[in-house]
Amino acid sequence: MKALRAIQSLEFSSIFGGNFSIARSRATFPQKLFFCRAKFAESGVDGSFSLRVVSPTSLAAEKEEAKAVLTLFMKKQGLSKAVAARTINKSDLFIDHLVSRLHLVHKSRYLAGREFATLEIRDALIPYLETLHEEHGNILVELVENFPNAPVKERPAAQVSPSHPTVDSKRLKAVSRVSEAGPKGDLRPQVLYLIELGMDLERIKLITRRFTAFSYYSLEGKIKPFVEFLLDLGVAKSDIPVILTKSPKLCGLSLSENLIPTMIFLEDLGVDKKQWAKIIRRCPTVLSCSKQKIKSTVDFLYEMGILAESIGKILTRCPNIISYSVEDKLRPTAEYFRSLGVDVSVLLQRSPQSVGLSMEANLKPVTEFFIERGFRMEEIGIMISRYTSLYIFSLKENLIPKWEFFLTMDYDKSELVKFPTYFGYSLEERIKPRYARVKECGVTVCLKQVLSLSSCDFDKTLNKKMKKIAFRRGFN
Template sequence: MHPLLRTIRRLGPSASSDGRCLLLLLPVAPLSSKASAAPPPEYEMPSVTWGVIQGRKERLVSRVLAIDFLRSAGVSDQAGELEAVELPSSLEVLQERLDFLLRLGLSTDDLSAYPLLLACSLRKNAIPVLSYLEKLGVTRARLAAFVRAYPACLHASVAVDLSPVVKSLRGLDVDRQDIPRVLERFPEVLGLKPDGTISTSVAYLVGIVGVAPRDIGPMVTHFPFFLGMRVGTTIKPLCEYIASLGLPMRILARILEKRPYILGYDLEETVKPNVEALLSFGVRKEMLPLVIAQYPSILGLPLKAKLAAQQYFFNLKLQIDPDGFARAIEKLPQLVSLHQNIILKPVEFLRGRGISNEDVARMIVRCPQILLLRNELMKNSLYFFKSEMKRPISELLDYPEYFTYSLESRIKPRYMRVATKGIRCSLDWFLNCSDQRFEERMRGDFIEGDAPGPSFTMGGKLQMPGSQLVSDDDNEESDDEVLYRRTVML
């Protein structure tokens, strides 16, 4: 008889109930070739997690009891996800997991939406992952929201899954203090492979589009979702389509560096219909690159409805026909998001100074930027024009861009230089040029004619009433979502 069997028999009946377990836990050499070919025993390899060895029948009974217990606690498993995972055989252990997740801030509805959370070991999964997230800077008060947004994180290994992703983010120049912000905005990033989707997306933007590597970190901070986008199906088609409209790829790169959220616009559902809407409302195809460069967010707006509403308003209140409206949109595409009561303020100011409705409409079509100006600034500039410059109002009607220049830093000093030299020139001649060019003109022996050029330029940035603009995405960063400043020319 085998020595191990003699030992069990010597222990007597008290050991008979545990004999099978002991045989499973200790290595036993096969007694013969016939024995080795026998079918596997009823009990499979026990799990050392619970310290309880169960057979098939016992496991079925335990699972039924566990499901009934969770159902009584308010957790449902309608999809049957728990059928394919191992649940603790002890209801006390299951109660401990349930209490822990509820104390974390999750609800029974959250657990019903993802019941696999109850299959996570607290010691091996939940506690190490949550402790790691807290160490990274995710506050305890926000852990519940984090798990609710990406519950699969509790199945991950800190060393194998989470830590490499965080190291990859740091390698992309994401500041350490911005890591929790990135994770909270896009918790699914923890499920990505650093050498897979993340590296492919970054490589395309840097190598093909031309995004500066130093700007990848800020892009990730403001819009981390592009790290999970497929290059072949999402990023590349969008970039190539925008470039096909005539926008140089290097300009697109500069736009993406400041507004990476554009990568999230759906090409077929949003971008292409918006381009078609611009064309259908009279915007010329050759002007599309300038429109996009000035206001990239126009590609993601519900544009057709906005254009229709603004065109009707311009025709009804400002007496500007559809063609004039299209020309104004080409020069200032932000008009589609400007509140109508803000538009009326400078219009009423000009009309109140005796300028006819027809002349006001012509001024707006030529220089729609005047619709963004505050009445106080326009009042001061008009007073100086009448009292000091003493020029006919017709010059102002022909060059409404005058209102967009700073009175103190450009209009006054340049006019004084021109008046001192006794030069008689147009407003365009001494205002619409750089400081260097103006000095050259002051040193010249003759006055050159006005050179043809853009219909509107200016010597600085134009302040826009950002708080009065319609914004369709209030969750984006202020520099990205709010139309606060713009530069008219590229």
């Protein structure tokens, strides 16, 4: 292991497609190109259906999250905060376009009434933005600001050198490589190997459109060693297609120079080496993070009061935290929780995924939800401190229905301040059946006992209280 070379610098910005020039030069683009070959070409659906099935509250939250994703993406390409902010202010139609794309990609989930977490929204939109950047390069800002109108032509077409193939032609060539059959009618060996792993040809083509280099990776030199590397770590074969879809670039990294040194560095920080399968399944891009990026996250954790022995536990439970920008994401989120009176070090140790939530789409709406229902800021801070996972739950699927049922229960809302873990129990399988038993027995039991006791202890508590009531009645 000592012979391994130092980890190459693979900053988080590389995930977003490299440097971003903000030169204001303009090129000729047919109108249909501006609607993006990366778009809905495969489906033929415009995504407008989603606006009819998503509630106004959810839609507003998704727009705010789309703005946050676009802002982060532009900053990672080198734009200043001022330029990014100005672009966002002019991007209403493009934001609607991103939300429609999100609804199209996950149509079945939205029709089922389910909401998406912040990370899932990012996973859906960032690859799309990467593809747009590859297609349009230094006029992406104009594309965003002028959507759906194409940028105005200023530069003569002759200035575009015909000796350099366009990104689109590269993409078509790459897709052709994974689609074409050989002289014997067989697909390329690497494609057949991926199909044996459980990937269908359409998924392979989708990966190739997003990351053209994937089509040129050899079976023996790149793909197979990486897959065997994952299998040796205990990753299930069924999870490998998902990992390759999320992070096809990992196949191109050297095991000895990149992946293994990164793992060793993280293990030295305390990451549980027995949990690599789960870690990679949750966040495969963690293997492509540079040592500098990891150190910046660790320094932030130290700054928040996390002890060295807890660092590895946090990174093991929530590897995504490494991918977040310290200044743009982690620090603002930590300050927000502090403003509510929450001990951030405790929050990070108990529920590190909370710092990955969107300020506009998750944190502020949940705070407003409780304020609108009469809770004071101090009480909200107490609730978070007592149940650090509180803000992770969906408003629509969790907090609202459970609050509405709570209003039918014979408890004051102060019970929720004492026992906010109420929101962590299943409404149908735990809360309703347990409370029905309490009402049936005609007794009074505090909310914490109703939900937290085991079935045996719960029954004992009910019987004990019923005997007391019977004794008092007999005595009277």
